[in-house]
Amino acid sequence: MSNNQDQVAIVAGGAQNLGEHLSYRLAKEGYKVVVADLNFDNASQVAETIMQDYDTDALAVEVDVANEEKVTAMVEQVRERFDRIDVLVFNAGVAKSTKITSFELADWQSMVNVNLTGYFLCAREVAKVMVEQGSGNIIQINSKSGKVGSKHNAGYSSSKFGGVGLTQSLALDLAEHGVRVNSIMPGNLLKSPMFQSLIPSYAKKLGIAEDEVEKVYEEKVPMKRGCSYEDVANAVVFYASDQAAYMTGQSINVTGGQVMH
Template sequence: MRLAGKTAIITGGASGIGYAAVKRFLSEGAKVVIADYNEAAGSQALQQLEVDDEERVLFIQVDVSNPESVERMIEAVVSTFGGIDILINNAGITQDAMLTKMSIDQWKSVIGVNLNGVFYCTRFAAPYMVQQGKGKIINTSSIVGVQGNIGQTNYAATKAGVIGMTKTWARELGFKGICVNAVAPGYIHTSMVDKVPEKVLEKMVEKVPLRRLGTPEEIANAYLFLASDESDYINGATIEINGGLSI
């Protein structure tokens, strides 16, 4: 098993890409913390999982936009499992609007979760990785962070910021044995995409050379590779997974 004995925190782990990653990591022997704001979804996720040892998976309710909540979550993980080997900063939200119609609250809420949340989780988890001399941090960006997108000023800003933080932390933490990388998904079949009108979705798919949406499992597989020992010389990279959309 590729993650046997390792402890992984997956934010936004109760649904979508995060939940697919939870299942994949458990199948590879990891101890997994589902860190999510939605307590009902977290409880449901635990019930749905088929795990040989229930002590290998834990749900912790957390608001990643709140530093005190994040710090409590990190302390609980260390207290329960003794350390942190892998951090997947996967939690994210959208509040779309054109620039001139975007409210200040829409801007702040997306910045709070998608950008501040990544900083807070990494800020509080990294010292434990430094102490043990090794760790893997995977940040979820987006094709929108690479290319921009109409109606997503806030989202694009956060996802571009995630790439910048990833490159910075790779320099700061690399010599301490910690690899920091980003994954930039394209159009993935999640509940977020399900909200898109069918005609708009069809046009989105037409732009993808593979002519289909990606699956949460395909992103989870990339998380797994970057979290495993197989990627020990990959640091500061942004891996785009979009069916060729950016070529």
């Protein structure tokens, strides 16, 4: 029996792809999982699957992470149901790739709103509960683009760089309360719909055919493969555990050696 069975984890943006995988992995590790997402239908399906296939409880919550009232309501709903929050995985994210000279302000704002302001709002509201408890873990899913600039990705990269500053500042605010705050910087999840949606723009920026893009991105990685959902899940489970008890304010690369600082 896992020793996490009394612990509650929220996955903000947990309804599909990486977030869905993280929700199942946390369920497998014994956490009660709150699948919080803009897409309530998908979130409900993921929560259903957890209750059917894993020996733990789950709750689906509809939330727009960029909306202060909705985030406050989400945390209230989780408290009513489970009365505690041990882990927040902030996974929600949006990405749109365009060269700076044609970058729309609306696209910039949507990436900053979801990727950065959303992280701030969710972390702030969850931190209130964790400070009261005197324990907790906040884990942001960032990106290697939060460590190094990314061509045609000014909005995404800037919003993710901001997340590093937020993680470090939250870690400083919360250390005395027994709350740790860390970021994970995955490399390209080549098979994910998010990466696949960027392929036309990447083919254009590299001047190659669309079906050559994945190979080029694989070749950039010293370990010669894209990042997998499970690579990220392993880092999440580690950060959430006591194995990482002396780690806070960190932004750890999970990039097959592509980024080393």
